[in-house]
Amino acid sequence: MTDLTALHHTVTAQLTGPGAPFEVVTLNRGNHSVKAYKNAPATLLAILNEGRQFGSQLFIDSAAGRYSFDDFFAASDQLASYLQHSAAIAPGQRVAIAMRNSAEWLISFTAIISIGAVVVPLNSWGRSEELHQGLTDSDAQLVICDGPRASFIEPQKFGIKAIVCADSASDAESWAAALAAGSALPAATADPQPDDAAILLFTSGTSGRPKGAQFSHFICAQGLFNIEFIGAATYMTNTELQNSYMAKQIPAKTLLAVPLFHISGLFSQFIVNLKFGRALYLMYKWDAAEAERLVKEQGITVLMGAPTMLIDLLERGNLSHAETARISNISAGGAATPSKLYDLYDQHCPETMSGAGWGLTESGGTGAAFTGPIMRHYRGASGFVSPIVELKFCDEQGAALARGERGEIWIRSASTIDRYISGSDNQSDFSDGWFKTGDVGYLSEEGLLYLCDRAKDMIIRGGENIYPVEIENCLLSLPGVAEVAVVGIPCEQYGEQVAAVVRCSGQPLDEAAIRNHCQAHLAGFKVPSQIVFAQTELPRNATKKLLKQAIANAYFCNGD
Template sequence: MSPLSELAHKVRAQLTAPGAPFEMVEVNVDGRSVRAYRNAFPTLPALIASGRAHGAKPFIRYQGEAWTFDRFFAEADAVAAQLRAWGVQPGERVAIAMRNRPEWAVVFAAAALIGAVPAPLNSFGLGEELHAALDDVEPRVFACDAERLARIGGDTRVADCRILCVGEAEMPAGITDYRIAATRAAEPVSSPALGPDDPALILFTSGATSRAKGVLSSQRAVCQALFNIDYIGALSGMTSPEAVAALMAKGLPPTTLTAVPLFHVSGLHAQLLSALRNGRQLVFVSRWDPAQALEVIREERITQFNGAPSMVMQLLAQPGFDDPTQTGTLAGLGFGGAGLPQRLIDEVMQRRPNSLSGIGFGLTETNGVGAAASGALFAYQPRSSGLTSPIVDVRIADADGQPLPPCEQGEIWLRGVTVMQGYWRNPEATAAAMSDGWFRTGDVGYLDEEGFLFVVDRIKDVINRCGEKIAAAEVESCLLHQPDVLEAAVFAVPDEETGEAVVAVVSVREGSGLDAHALRAHVGAHLAAYKVPAVVQVLTDALPRNPAGKLLKGQLRKAFVDAAQG
């Protein structure tokens, strides 16, 4: 074991020892004993309310407007009072669909503070996708912006569901204007009595099915995951003292550029809720634009940017990124997901040496908890996804579910206090994904002898485009709704700008007249723009299948890549 790895394990033992800030205890979850942080908040309302202590400190900046913690909580209390006036009870759902903006965060906090279950929806979704999610969660309230309201035609199609809308124009009849609800003075809400196993949050994940699944997490799972982010920060700081000293010497308040969507764990847990708890500042942008991001970094003196690897690559490619007057405040870059492209690793190591850059691996189903490394640990093993967290067990499983020894590849299974309670109203999918408390991730990887996790492949048929997960089956299903489409195979190919691009190979009825343009337009009319295939290859021959009738996507992908390279 290297000296740095030895130091990391020593620091971990120190941080988690009895009486230490991250002391471990055993708790019972579903009849199983699992490790947990003793000092984590017990419930999400308690965690959110702790942010009141930050008072007049700046919290969120958005389009030139500054929100202090005081203003944020004044509006959250007002919206919470409105939710209660509408009769929203603990455990009932409040759905949210907006671009990143302060009001998104306000509604989330207001719902959580009264014990309701926030259910953030994918704001990129079109009407059909939003209606499907609303039908799943059956919210008492749907909070949205004007664009999302238009997409659902002004109607949630859910009985007795109120709509709270953020917008500049006058609201249609029956729609409550956020500005009216949020500006009524209200006393801080008193949170209901909640237990650790009560529901706290529903987040949607694409997964490998044709319809997004809601992931239900308990109060304890969410709070433990958020405390784990603090642990990762402490471990990084204690193993990268030079980088921390350099950041401290600049005297800048920690400020994160939030460009990833708030409906993902990477935006919600690691940025919004972590900043709310710790009194840090966030700068929201509603859309990803690398040129604009560079301007925001300079103007807002950003110290941290976390995003999908493709977003970081686009940022690094901007003219002026290496100019200290442009990005001199930036102390670290963070990447979510699995192994990074070697080109990106090389560029970060060369252009941001001795920084607090890092990587994390986690899933919606584990509230983002899995493995992480930043600073010196990331520089030591940049191809890995980091060291596993203290509150998660990792099993590298063979085809029979049996554990494999270090350095042997298998499916990554995770078990621990932050794992979901299940897929919302979908016991079949839950049973397929869970085994005796273990969540089967669908990712292939291995643990090395020092405890670093390496993710090398995916079992699930999921495409990762700019950090957005796209279920191939969902796009295939959409294509097959065209009567003249006989077969459809959708898969990923590497792409320098987006990480992975969506490609479809489609067999159509002879004489149909369907072409690539028409098929892309068809998908664009039903699914979010980022799910539309970059390339559609139209054939009149049958697609290749194995003797069992399964589509040979690997063969199609290889043929496509070979043709593109030739």
């Protein structure tokens, strides 16, 4: 065990022991027990209301305008009154949000929680069929949407009440009219209990139909309190670096560029910044050039996103040392951190605290994380397992494997749901409080989590297990490679063979260059047998994950 890992474990024990701020206890939840934070707030509403104390401070900045905390809560309270008294939304009923990142999205979320209703964030990348499916599966009583999503949903035709954030809304209430009406109505009231439902999120659906994951106030509060623990542990393990940065007295401002219907945008960026009085700059959608401009002009201090987003930004190479030195934290999540991103951190952000983490929708984003020099020391790791999280690594029969062996990751925690909503597939993914994540990984002797790949993406060639992400990261380290997807395709001799789809940037590469690079860094059986070059960006979902089945079908015609 290194000094860095020993320090982390010492700090964790100090923070989570009896009487400590993040004391961990064991609670009975149904037919199983979980580890939980004793001092976490009881409800999500209590957490949101913490933001009211920041008054006239700037909260939301965007191309569409600015909101102080007072402005934000005034609008939220007006909308809450409208929803409760005019739209007759009762506690426990579901209200959907279908719009791109905007102040109205954040206001809507807070208003819905304020009346004890359940927020249903819909995928704003969806078109009519997917949006209708989400509304049907959630049994939403009302949808709050922007103009483009309203045109896809057609609320009156679909048969659902709607509030539309547009200048005109012929078949629905307009946003301005709803707030105006709410301002003349009594204040909304609610008294949600910890086990009441708060949020219904749909999984990103890289394959198959999205599944509904419903979070209680208790689950939300535990997941959000875990983010606070990570912040406290980061400070205590990097005190000198943190104090040096804070001495600069740079106002905090987070660039919120990931979709709000995704757990990381919702929890780690929106709600955490609301609670602690920090400003957000909202991006309508991700664009690396625009993000670069905002870092330069808006004084952005925190950047979080999928690895591919941060690679896109840093590869542009236009941020000065002074501009990156303003950034207090740059963190990637949603996938294993490629070696290419570590190199870009070292090149462009040597003084910036960088972080990595692993979590998923079903676990409320909670799983493993770490930030600071230790992250760069242990390249490829996804962090230390959070104090309220239990992990086990299982073989295909569900038998637990020894520490250090690679297996499917099963997770159990106070922030993990125990089932999908009725009507969703894959209920067998849950067992005695454990959720079978579909991710393959292992835990090192020092307590660090390493991800290998998705179980369903693993290639078995002649009896050898091959993890595509290893080959993808190898190829991403080759100059000139912009994107790569590795998939398995049928092979009579070996069962499956390795195939790669590569998109180049600038001067194109040839097959020989790709193959030679792999042969220099990988075992022979991992070198792609087939290589094709893409001329356009590879398909990804809204959280920037590669759509492997669509890629395999498009480039290799291997069907299902």
